[in-house]
Amino acid sequence: xxxxxxxxxxxxxxxxxxxxxxxxxxxxxxxxxxxxGDLFTLGAYLGMTLLVSFGLAGYLPxxxxxxxxxxxxxxxxxxxxxxxxxxxxxxxxxxxxxAAVVSALGASIFLQNAIMLFYGPNYETYPDxxxxxxxxxxxxxxxxxxxxxxxxxxxLLMLVLYLFINRTRTGTAIRAVAADQGAARxxxxxxxxxxxxxxxxGPALGGAAGVLLGLxxxxxxxxxxTMYGLKAFIAAIIGGIGNIPxxxxxxxxxxxxxxxxxxxxxxxxxxxxxxxxxxxxxxFRPTGLLGERVAEKI
Amino acid sequence: MIRRAAHQLRRYRARSVLxxxxxxxxxxxxxxPRSGPSGLGLSVGLSLALVTMLLTLPSxxxxxxxxxxxxxxxxxxLALSLNVILGHCGLFHMGHAAFYAVGAYTTAILATRFDVPxxxxxxxxxxxxxxxALLVARPIIHLRGDYLLVVTIGIVEIxxxxxxxxxxxxxxxxxxxxILNPISIFGHEIVSPVDFYYFILLILAxxxxxxxxxxxxxxxRALNYIKQDELAAESTGVNTAHYKLAAFVLGAVWAGxxxxxxxxxxxxxxxxxxxxxxxxxxxxxxxxxxxGSITGVLLGAFLIISLPEIFRDLxxxxxxxxxxxxxxxxxxxxxxxxxPGRRRYKVGQFLGRFPAGAALRRNKQLEGADPTALTDPAxxxxxxxxxxxxxxxx
Numbered sequence: 127x128x129x130x131x132x133x134x135x136x137x138x139x140x141x142x143x144x145x146x147x148x149x150x151x152x153x154x155x156x157x158x159x160x161x162x163g164d165l166f167t168l169g170a171y172l173g174m175t176l177l178v179s180f181g182l183a184g185y186l187p188x189x190x191x192x193x194x195x196x197x198x199x200x201x202x203x204x205x206x207x208x209x210x211x212x213x214x215x216x217x218x219x220x221x222x223x224x225a226a227v228v229s230a231l232g233a234s235i236f237l238q239n240a241i242m243l244f245y246g247p248n249y250e251t252y253p254d255x256x257x258x259x260x261x262x263x264x265x266x267x268x269x270x271x272x273x274x275x276x277x278x279x280x281x282l283l284m285l286v287l288y289l290f291i292n293r294t295r296t297g298t299a300i301r302a303v304a305a306d307q308g309a310a311r312x313x314x315x316x317x318x319x320x321x322x323x324x325x326x327x328g329p330a331l332g333g334a335a336g337v338l339l340g341l342x343x344x345x346x347x348x349x350x351x352t353m354y355g356l357k358a359f360i361a362a363i364i365g366g367i368g369n370i371p372x373x374x375x376x377x378x379x380x381x382x383x384x385x386x387x388x389x390x391x392x393x394x395x396x397x398x399x400x401x402x403x404x405x406x407x408x409x410f411r412p413t414g415l416l417g418e419r420v421a422e423k424i
Numbered sequence: 425m426i427r428r429a430a431h432q433l434r435r436y437r438a439r440s441v442l443x444x445x446x447x448x449x450x451x452x453x454x455x456x457p458r459s460g461p462s463g464l465g466l467s468v469g470l471s472l473a474l475v476t477m478l479l480t481l482p483s484x485x486x487x488x489x490x491x492x493x494x495x496x497x498x499x500x501x502l503a504l505s506l507n508v509i510l511g512h513c514g515l516f517h518m519g520h521a522a523f524y525a526v527g528a529y530t531t532a533i534l535a536t537r538f539d540v541p542x543x544x545x546x547x548x549x550x551x552x553x554x555x556x557a558l559l560v561a562r563p564i565i566h567l568r569g570d571y572l573l574v575v576t577i578g579i580v581e582i583x584x585x586x587x588x589x590x591x592x593x594x595x596x597x598x599x600x601x602x603i604l605n606p607i608s609i610f611g612h613e614i615v616s617p618v619d620f621y622y623f624i625l626l627i628l629a630x631x632x633x634x635x636x637x638x639x640x641x642x643x644x645r646a647l648n649y650i651k652q653d654e655l656a657a658e659s660t661g662v663n664t665a666h667y668k669l670a671a672f673v674l675g676a677v678w679a680g681x682x683x684x685x686x687x688x689x690x691x692x693x694x695x696x697x698x699x700x701x702x703x704x705x706x707x708x709x710x711x712x713x714x715x716g717s718i719t720g721v722l723l724g725a726f727l728i729i730s731l732p733e734i735f736r737d738l739x740x741x742x743x744x745x746x747x748x749x750x751x752x753x754x755x756x757x758x759x760x761x762x763x764p765g766r767r768r769y770k771v772g773q774f775l776g777r778f779p780a781g782a783a784l785r786r787n788k789q790l791e792g793a794d795p796t797a798l799t800d801p802a803x804x805x806x807x808x809x810x811x812x813x814x815x816x817x818x
Contacts, residue, residue, distance in 0.1 A: 229750065232749070235750065243741070397581065408575060
């Protein structure tokens with residue numbers, strides 16, 4: 127039971143980090159960024175390249191190497207997110223929602239195949255940086271170090287984001303744009319800049335999640351972004367889309383539910399659990415757990 | 425802001441000068457009354473040539489290309505069935521492969537376990553797929569745009585997982601089922617690609633005819649109205665939930681029957697043929713071809729299924745180009761390659777029914793104008809125009 131719980135929390139941390147990207151973009155643009163899952167994959171592959179090809183692990187002690195790599199990956203994926211917004215979403219800011227959604231799907235297919243052409247269609251093995259098998263005993267329960275690192279890293283990143291959004295001037299501007307774009311513009315906020323910023327923060331967190339996932343499972347594939355992306359989006363809906371603490375809660379909750387479901391129901395049906403939860407949430411509480419009641423009917 | 429306001433004021437003034445009949449004048453000015461029959465625009469000779477060409481196509485193409493054309497036609501019919509939901513009704517439905525799967529598996533299970541003749545399973549496959557659609561769509565039919573999209577992706581994923589896990593011990597797991605008995609019509613077995621060509625061509629022709637009639641029926645107009653403005657449709661008495669559900673069921677029934685054809689043609693059904701990726705492909709055919717337009721969807725199926733085959737050497741890059749093309753299309757031509765033409769009605773057809781219209785018609789007759797001139801409803805003011813231009817102007 128506790129074993130499943132820690133596993134669920136570790137994976138849930140990943141879902142939560144990716145869900146933050148969805149929920150922030152949805153908050154400001156009312157758009158499902160389908161390519162977000164593939165930016166997550168891109169992060170995982172870039173991390174692998176940095177570790178293996180650039181031999182980052184050779185120069186530095188493991189934890190420092192991990193930290194440096196995480197920061198570099200976050201920067202690179204943020205730039206990709208910015209480019210994505212410029213090319214695929216900004217020209218569609220004023221067109222109808224279907225066009226933007228289809229463009230997002232197209233961008234997702236493009237990114238996924240670009241990664242496949244560059245890295246090949248097979249599973250890639252992730253370098254074993256933090257000796258995945260090591261574990262330590264806490265309160266009589268043996269917890270793998272990797273799970274602890276993952277959980278702590280994702281919570282730390284979420285905390286930084288939360289403080290940034292709630293305590294800084296730029297964070298206030300992001301919230302203002304999400305609440306009312308027109309009014310934010312009248313208050314002198316450069317809306318384009320804020321949207322670009324959101325498209326950098328979200329993917330940066332998603333990229334970091336990709337690296338953590340690669341380290342955790344030890345292998346990655348070019349099309350893993352689709353499933354993780356969908357589940358993270360579901361996590362965002364569970365928490366209440368557009369709501370930042372909601373995405374964190376939804377991610378952790380979904381991770382735990384999945385781990386428990388895989389253990390006690392059937393591992394085959396693991397992937398179906400998220401979608402069942404989604405349908406139930408949309409029927410009974412469409413605004414999500416933490417979402418406020420909105421006039422707009424879902 | 426100021427420029428916009430000035431523009432609206434000018435527009436308002438232009439209208440008020442023209443007086444109450446301005447809309448008909450404007451409409452005539454923009455669309456002069458057309459003469460001659462409007463329709464598909466095919467002359468008798470041209471259609472005869474087209475039919476002859478279609479009937480002789482397999483002998484020209486050879487087996488390999490005939491088989492490709494068969495695939496293309498199957499996708500075309502599937503995309504046409506999705507078009508009812510996505511194109512006409514504007515519901516973001518990305519789970520069409522699930523309905524298709526229900527049909528194909530119905531046929532496969534009945535044919536392998538109970539030795540039912542394949543052709544007999546066709547209506548059953550359609551009915552079961554329709555019932556399935558009714559059951560799953562009922563609780564989610566009220567969902568808005570992208571929420572519906574994610575839930576329908578969820579449905580296709582759940583169906584896929586269920587098939588893979590050999591649900592009820594019937595679906596054969598990840599390997600699927602092998603069908604050995606062919607379709608037989610009056611003792612003639614349909615086996616070769618050429619046989620299938622004529623069989624699928626017949627289905628395609630029937631589909632096009634029925635969907636053409638449906639899109640111009642009361643049902644089709646209701647779906648279009650929902651797509652344009654759901655709130656307005658509901659407030660004028662269109663039962664939106666009912667029509668949306670009907671669109672889902674019609675699309676699913678058609679996809680289910682195509683599942684039978686697919687199962688008979690490919691001889692094996694396995695979960696891989698009904699994945700999320702297949703749904704995306706169908707979605708893309710409708711969106712890129714022209715949602716709501718039958719010719720557009722046919723063109724989309726032709727381009728998306730056959731172009732990659734023609735450029736086989738570039739196979740690795742085809743999905744890359746496909747993704748980039750989707751983005752580019754949405755930026756430069758979001759309405760699709762061949763969007764549907766505007767609906768046109770004769771003004772006189774409706775004028776007499778409403779008091780204001782009758783008055784307008786009398787005036788027009790006094791002036792000697794033709795009251796039955798063609799006009800385009802899109803040129804008449806919309807509610808939004810009235811609210812912006814007129815309401816605020818006063």
